[in-house]
Amino acid sequence: MSQIRLLSVDFDGTLVRNWAPPPFPGELVDLLNQLRRNGVLLAINTGRTIRLVEEALGITGFPVRPDFALTSEREVFRWNGSAWEDFGGWNARCREEHDTLFRSCGPLLEQIEQHLAPTTARLYYDENRFSGVVSTTNAEMDEICRFIETKRHEFSDFGYQRNSIYLRFCHAAYHKGAALGELQRLTAISSEETFAAGDNFNDLPMLNLACARFLACPSNALEEVRAAVSDQGGFVASEDSGFGVCEALRHYIPSLA
């Protein structure tokens, strides 16, 4: 059908939208089902946790059960037919590396906490660990990112993933591209056989020719994302979210019915 064997697709704003009904077009379900009948694997590559992936599938009524969920911009799960399970040893290593990271970045995290305390940004804590920030506006998050950039130099392993007003701290080696790379290694599917689509900052690490030969973004993608996709010869759709993903799939796979 084509050389594409793996789809790595962001969920919110890419497969589904929340700003206008319907959340996704019926055509998207048809196309994904056609591809999967032909052996193409589907990975949702998202900033959501695995629990919130399940919740989103339920709330949106998205009827296609993904083969894989790459979650929190770093973990790799496989659907075993009845439940999500760790795929290989990646998630355990990921957790260990993050435990080490957060132990070593205490002074940086304290500076960020103090900087944000008088602001309207909401800090969030995961297992008592200061893990991220939700701002009230995009401009406020721009400022927060600028602040972190001025402070992070001594902490080379410290990174973060931004999705509009949401920010999650992470080890710099972990992002959607790294999670996709591990999935490709485990499934023996190459970047040459991979399609990737996303709409926000946290998608940029996978919207890279080193990760996927077939790049796409919907029309609602951030300007930075549209530029990255277009500069690499990828497909910038004229329609938004799942409607745009349909366009992209038809662009790359003309044999789709």
Ligand SMILES: [Mg+2]
């Ligand atoms: Mg998104």
